[in-house]
Amino acid sequence: MEPRRQHESRGRSSKPADARRAALPSRAMGALWGWVAGGRRGRRRGRGLLRSAPALAAAGMLCTALAAYACWGQLPPLPWVSTAPPRPVGVLLWSEPFGGRSTAPRQPPDCWLRFNISGCRLLTDRAAYGEAHAVLFHHRDLVTGPPDWPPPWGAQVRNAKELRVLDQEEEAAVAEALATPGSRPPGQRWVWMNFESPSHSPGLRNLAADLFNWTLSYRTDSDIFVPYGYLYPRSHPGDQPLGLVPPLGRKRGLVAWVVSHWDERQARVRYYRQLSQHIAVDVFGRGGPGQPVPDSGLLHTVARYKFYLAFENSQHMDYITEKLWRNALLTGAVPVVLGPDRTNYERFVPRGAFIHVDDFPSAASLASYLLFLDRNPAVYRRYFSWRRSYAVHVTSFWDEPWCRACQAVQRAGDRPKSISHLASWFER
Ligand SMILES: *[C@@H]1O[C@H](CO)[C@@H](O)[C@H](O)[C@H]1NC(C)=O
Ligand SMILES: *[C@@H]1O[C@H](CO)[C@@H](O)[C@H](O)[C@H]1NC(C)=O
Secondary structure, three states: OOHHHOOOOOOOOOOOOOOOOOOOHHHHHHHHHOOHHHHHHHHHHHHHHOOOHHHHHHHHHHHHHHOHHHHOOOOOOOHHHHOOOOOOEEEEEOOOOOOOOOOOOOOOOOHHHHHOOOOEEEEOOHHHHHHOOEEEEEHHHHHOOOOOOOOOOOOOOOOHHHHHOOOHHHHHHHHHHHOOOOOOOOOOEEEEEEOOOHHHOOOHHHOOOOOOOEEEEOOOOOOEEOOOEEEEEOOOOOOOOOOOOOOHHHOOEEEEEEOOOOOOOOHHHHHHHHHOOOOOEEEEOOOOOOEOOOOOOHHHHHHOEEEEEEEOOOOOOOOOOHHHHHHHHHOOOEEEEEOOOHHHHOOOOOHHHOEEHHHOOOHHHHHHHHHHHHHOHHHHHHHHHHHHOEEEEEOOOOHHHHHHHHHHHHHOOOOOOOOOOHHHHHOO
16 A cells, blocks of 8 residues: 555665666675575576577687676676667556546656666656557556546557547457557557555456556566565665664664554454553554654654564565565664565565564564563664665655666567466466
8 A cells, every 4th residue: 555655765766776677686685695586587697598509609709709707797898788778768657556547647757867777768648658668557546447548559549638538338348459469559568567465456357368568566576576675785885774773772662663554354453462462562653543653754753663563464475565674674673574474575685684473473472572682782783784784775656666667678578478367476
């Protein structure tokens, strides 16, 4: 539910990626704790080189000529390779996420200034539909309100006004027709974009098969992977968070939790009920027992606590939101997480950077561990050792997914692809 409300990243939000997908964390995390994308990337490179014997021979000769170390990237990239500007790519945001059709389109970001991605034309005017290399469709807006698809591409319908208005009766036929070849501008990719978990993504099964070419989500196995945040190697003294350990003297509180949608049926509320019988938890936010967030703001408030309950609203693979990245890791409160299992978290953050509720047989024993850490600052401080090597990036919505989509098009070949089983993939 969060992207809508998400603040812009306070950290340096423009750390560029060198991974092949928009997958920034592969570089950041691969070496240290064996994150999958590093391996995947390696295999892909292998496959590329070995595709055919002549290619292999050519690659071999090139390596010999230039000396092997140049081939493995230890020298700066070859000038005639690196100076070629990426091809200009247009990406149309079909509608403002969560905005409804009446919302004025946002001002597109400058992908170069923000994320070091050049050659992007970010479009909001539907009149440019025919020119777009990719169109971003935000899931929630596709399944709420009246249907809102581009009309079949072809003969007459090309002016902006007609593109906006579509009779509802035509709609069912149109939805079917759109998945068939020839009904869309040639070479254009439709991208299904979603940052909600499957529990909060209604209507998945109403979307026609093969309608979308790519997926864009927090799931690592998306075509365009954009996590809610990630760690990257610390290279600059100003990288966030500042300092190796937050100022502990300012931490007057023990456990904080910020929750905006209070629902007794959610696992996080049930766990909180048990935990708060054994340790004081200060709850902020609308609904439930929360008190209003003080005027100093959420991040300043949470920074004064030793622990933050980074409890996700539902438990799904890779569904780790800004509650971890921004509210806990960036502010310097040790995250106590409830979400996917520990193994899944360890694909994103070092194991010693967080406390998982599953590490304890009961909320009572978690509470005694937190009280133990409160009395033993030396042990508590170990939860910040990741800061020696890493900084936190918090993804900014929707600028960052938009620019990453452009980058993905630039890096992709022409091979067509479409998503046949969106619901069963995403709900897995
Ligand atoms: C920006 O991207 C270019 C390649 O497009 C790369 O050479 C350069 O190092 C990147 N800049 C930063 C600050 O990482
Ligand atoms: C995108 O999907 C459509 C519908 O399945 C398909 O006809 C088209 O070839 C795909 N295009 C690309 C570039 O993948």
